[in-house]
Amino acid sequence: MYSIFKKELSSFFSSLVGYIAIVVFLIICGFFLWVAPDNNMLDFGYASMDKFFALAPWIILFLIPALTMRSFSDEYKAGTIEVLFTLPLKDREIILGKFFASSLIVVFAIFPTLLYVITLASLSVIKNNVDTGAIIGSYIGLLFLCGAFTSIGLFASSISNNQVIAFLIAVFINFIVFAGFETISKIPMFDNGIDYILSQIGMQFHYDSISRGLIDSRDMIYFMSVIALFILAARIALGKRKWN
Numbered sequence: 001m002y003s004i005f006k007k008e009l010s011s012f013f014s015s016l017v018g019y020i021a022i023v024v025f026l027i028i029c030g031f032f033l034w035v036a037p038d039n040n041m042l043d044f045g046y047a048s049m050d051k052f053f054a055l056a057p058w059i060i061l062f063l064i065p066a067l068t069m070r071s072f073s074d075e076y077k078a079g080t081i082e083v084l085f086t087l088p089l090k091d092r093e094i095i096l097g098k099f100f101a102s103s104l105i106v107v108f109a110i111f112p113t114l115l116y117v118i119t120l121a122s123l124s125v126i127k128n129n130v131d132t133g134a135i136i137g138s139y140i141g142l143l144f145l146c147g148a149f150t151s152i153g154l155f156a157s158s159i160s161n162n163q164v165i166a167f168l169i170a171v172f173i174n175f176i177v178f179a180g181f182e183t184i185s186k187i188p189m190f191d192n193g194i195d196y197i198l199s200q201i202g203m204q205f206h207y208d209s210i211s212r213g214l215i216d217s218r219d220m221i222y223f224m225s226v227i228a229l230f231i232l233a234a235r236i237a238l239g240k241r242k243w244n
Contacts, residue, residue: 004089004097008071012105021066022109028059029113048131052116053138053211057145057178057204060106064146065170067105068153069163071098072238076161081241091238095231099154106146110139134213141210144223148203149174151230158237177226178203 012018033052075081084094121130149170156170157163181202185195199205203226206219 001089001093001097001100003087004084004094005101008098008101009104011070012067012101017070018067018105021063022105025059025063025109026112029055033116049117049120049135049138052113053142056110056113056142057207060109060142060146060149061174061178062171063109064102064106064149065153065156065167065174068098068102068150068157068170069167070157071102071154072157072234073160073163073166076241091235092231095154095158095234095238099150099231102150102154103147106150107143110142110146131213134211137213137215138211140215141207141219144210144220145178145203145207148177148223148226148230151227151234152177155230155234155237158234158241178207181205 029052032055072081075084117130117135152173153166153170156173157166160166160169179202181198182204185198185202187195203223206222209216209219
């Protein structure tokens with residue numbers, strides 16, 4: 001697994017695609033949070049990162065598929081997947097190696113946003129007057145969300161030889177699992193209690209819950225279950241490729 005992990009990191013740092021995706025993520029965040037009128041944190045009037053944590057999921061919903069779309073699609077297209085199958089590695093180890101490498105890259109993308117926290121703390125009228133607990137909880141929630149999106153991206157890449165198709169599939173599934181159930185729950189016909197159940201199925205409910213600064217084991221179990229589910233799905237897809 002470690003060899004796959006190193007290979008994926010090396011592949012990322014030798015390609016411009018990953019760098020471009022991360023730079024675009026930071027530029028978009030910076031523009032909407034510090035420049036765009038009526039939405040930036042300077043106009044908000046409070047030393048709060050709420051706007052960032054509300055915006056970030058929608059950007060990484062596209063960012064992570066852009067990073068993971070090559071994971072297996074490139075292997076299929078180049079024919080190197082057969083080489084992977086001949087290595088003394090289990091399918092699970094191949095997938096987990098790619099998963100942890102992609103997750104680490106996403107962490108690299110998010111890490112610079114800690115500068116936003118430092119900036120807010122320094123600009124606050126009362127120095128360092130930021131809700132540290134809520135910010136830590138929100139970052140934890142964001143990392144869990146990134147893990148779920150990464151597993152979905154790997155699954156999408158495992159079922160398609162085409163990077164663009166893998167990207168679109170991952171974005172579609174990310175949107176449905178993150179916001180789709182929450183949107184459906186707001187339909188009036190589901191206001192008899194089913195709306196709450198539907199919202200709990202979606203990731204947005206659990207992400208918002210952790211972002212309040214309350215780390216509930218149920219939310220953590222939910223995200224770990226989603227990650228395990230899509231890693232299992234990717235393993236099944238990879239297994240079918242091997243036997244075909």
